[in-house]
Amino acid sequence: MTSKMKTKVDGNVLTIERDFNAPRSLVFQVYSDAEHIKQWWGPRGWEVTVCNLDFRPGGIWHYCMKCIDRNQGDFFGMESWGKAIYSTIVQDEKIEYTDYFSDAEGNVPEDMPASDITLIFEEQDGRTKLVTIARYVSAEALQTVLDMGMERGFSETMDRLEEHLDSVKG
Template sequence: MANKMTTKVDGNVLTVEREFNAPRSLVFQVYSDAEHLKQWWGPRGWEVTVCKIDFRPGGVWHYCMKCNDRNQGDFYGMESWGKGIYNHIVQNEKIEYTDYFSDAEGNVPEDMPASDITLIFEEHDGRTKLTNIARYVSAEALQAVLDMGMEQGFSETLDRLEEHLEKVKA
């Protein structure tokens, strides 16, 4: 794909930007609707098997990704649960939430880093620039998730988002 994401690390903040050939309202919609998220969220070889969203400030997004790619070795069959709590939403412009690792019941492990996420959706000539700003409690917490392969996984997730947007627009 020609339009890859750019990343910048500044202390405890990771900023990711990527442009999509889709209107802002559509990019916002596929980030805020469970049926859309199930189609693209997560790295390649993983599928979203559970996705519940209460899309409002104070609402919760709880999901499970499961590795269905036998070529990923020990990851095959593994589940990875996540939980987001929405803090602030401006329709078609911004989503702010706190992102956590979790278990199937939504419990948050104390030993895994959480982050405060700000998603900014900007439209220019029918294209949308998505800016994802993730703030961690410390530079070490950010480094821990980078060491887990989060950057590659998120790049693949955004590739899948682009592919999903093309299908939805067709």
């Protein structure tokens, strides 16, 4: 599937836009419910094996993705843990959180960049434009995650989100 994302890097800020053929309330719902997130979060060949979600301001989302695709070579069997702390939630409109790499206990490594994420859900004639704004402490911190392949992984995640939305909207 061809990427439908629009990506812009401006210093320490990464902005990504993607349109979905689904109502805004549904796109918001699949971002706010653990059972939905397990179906689409992560790049192709990875599955969410742990998804503890406390979706409220001050709440934490702690998750693990595991590579289940043998064709991904050294990544096969690898686990990648993440942690988000929500700061703002406006139903069907906006989610803000700080996104961290973590370990299984939720500890955050000091040598990995965190980002402040804003998700904006814009209704457009029954469709949804999702704008993701990721702010890093520096342009170098942003470059670190770009060099790790974050853009490709996020593009695949958005493709999986689109497929999940298609499956749940009937």
